[in-house]
Structure formats: structure tokens, C-alpha cells
Amino acid sequence: MALALLxxxxxxxxxxxxxxxxxxxxxxxxxxxxxxxxxxxxVVWYPIKRLLRRLRGRSAAAPTPEDAGTD
Known part of the structure; x- marks a missing residue:
């Protein structure tokens, strides 16, 4: 007991x-x-960055009404 106290x-x-x-x-x-x-x-930013890239890629690939009249 004395050892434990010391x-x-x-x-x-x-x-x-x-x-x-x-x-x-x-x-x-x-x-x-x-x-x-x-x-x-x-973990948070890179999936958002990929989503933004996909959205920008789709909008750039979609034809606009001005493009349809210039053919």
C-alpha cells in the first residue's frame, strides 16, 4: 500500500x-x-469539381439556336 502511495x-x-x-x-x-x-x-471539393466539369462539358457540346441558323 505504501508503494502505491509513493x-x-x-x-x-x-x-x-x-x-x-x-x-x-x-x-x-x-x-x-x-x-x-x-x-x-x-473529399468534398473534388467531386464538386468533377460535377462542374461535366455540366460545363454538356453546355459546350449542346448546339445553340444561333448555331442552327448558320448552316
Missing amino acids: VAAPQTAQAYLGPGLGMGAIGVALGVVGSVFMGILA
């Missing part, structure tokens, strides 16, 4: 975390958030 008791870490580690942690966090955002963007 292990669970809070102690000072006696460690120094410098500014380089802090900036690295911020960089990693921003990288993870950016990667998740880009992944969501890829």
Missing part, C-alpha cells in the same frame, strides 16, 4: 522545456489540423 504522489519533474520544443509542438499541431482540413477539402 508512486501516485506528485513530484517535480526537474526538466526544462525550451522555446524550440514549444514552437515544434505548435508546428506539429498546425500540421495535423491542416492535414485534416485538406483531407476534408479533398
